[in-house]
Amino acid sequence: MPKIPIIYLENINEYVLNQGHGVKGLADMGIKSLPRQYIHPQEERFNTISDDGGEDRSIPIIDMSNDDDHAMETLICNAAEKWGFFQLINHGVPLKVLEDVKAATYRFFELSAQEKSMYLKENSPSSCVRYGTSFVPEAEMALEWKDYPSLFFVSDEETLSRWPLACRAEALEYMKSSENVIRNLVKILMKGLNIHDIDEKKESLLMGTKRINLNYYPKCPNPELTVGVGRHSDVSTLTVLLQDDVGGLYVRGLDAGAESWIHVPPIKGALVINIGDALQILSNGKYKSVEHRVTANGRNNRVSIPIFVNPRPNDIIAPLQEMMDGGEKPKYREVLYSDYVKYFFKKAHDGKATIEFAKISN
Ligand SMILES: O=C(O)CCC(=O)C(=O)O
């Protein structure tokens, strides 16, 4: 007799989604093969032979303790233009803060399904706290092998009363400790556009809100048939990502052919930074929001913790006026940011398709 309770596997949605077990529940059960709901079409699976051509290329690694500010700023702006992705070392966020938030992620996932299910959309004490699995299960043909709580920052008070106790202090500390580096990056990236004054309106557009996700990718029985996260670009201004030492994040290479994927190697203490769609739009396409994806892993559990730095929901995003001053034509129309995000969450991950929503066709 198989050890697996067949009833659960026949009713994946009930078990994984509604009861809050997540894919971690399936992994903990010891399933030996991937349920069909997680099998992705061939073209979306990751083929390590052709997709990761043993690249010696890598996204830039930038040392923020570099004494030569000008050189460091140039590296950052070039990386944002050419790669849309880079890693930061010596960024000033203490290693302990990073280790603590990873441990807190594990702590959250050790809660029982019943405890975690208190944070499902239907039950959550706050619309700012949502525990989920996959991306948008109701719109996806195939599910993603990932669970996560998503925490939208409103205020310290809200955080301390509503975010899950298992991870709230550490998630908040990580968010606060990264404020300096985020502000610094935004300043540098604006300077690269010849914008030297960040007024209140720009401050809101560039870093008006923050959301932190605690991603958990459990060890998967058939990693070759599924994905951790499908191809997408982020809708943020920029994303600050902490990953553990497992690896599996791949970034689309912009320079060499459409099908080149570059691994982002884990570096202890580093933060991965990527440009999101909002900044691609604000910079009129100068900074690139690049497609990325995450493989499932057959040997290890993996955690990653992105902070999405976003405009405010009521902001209108469009290319900044300064981008147009030299006579450049806007490539994107004005869009209410909350409409942009709604559009992103209405469909499965689909590469760079979201930005079409704002593109001016000519
Ligand atoms: O887990 C990762 O490395 C990346 C996750 C990601 O791309 C996302 O949450 O948007």
Ligand SMILES: [Fe+2]
């Ligand atoms: Fe992402």
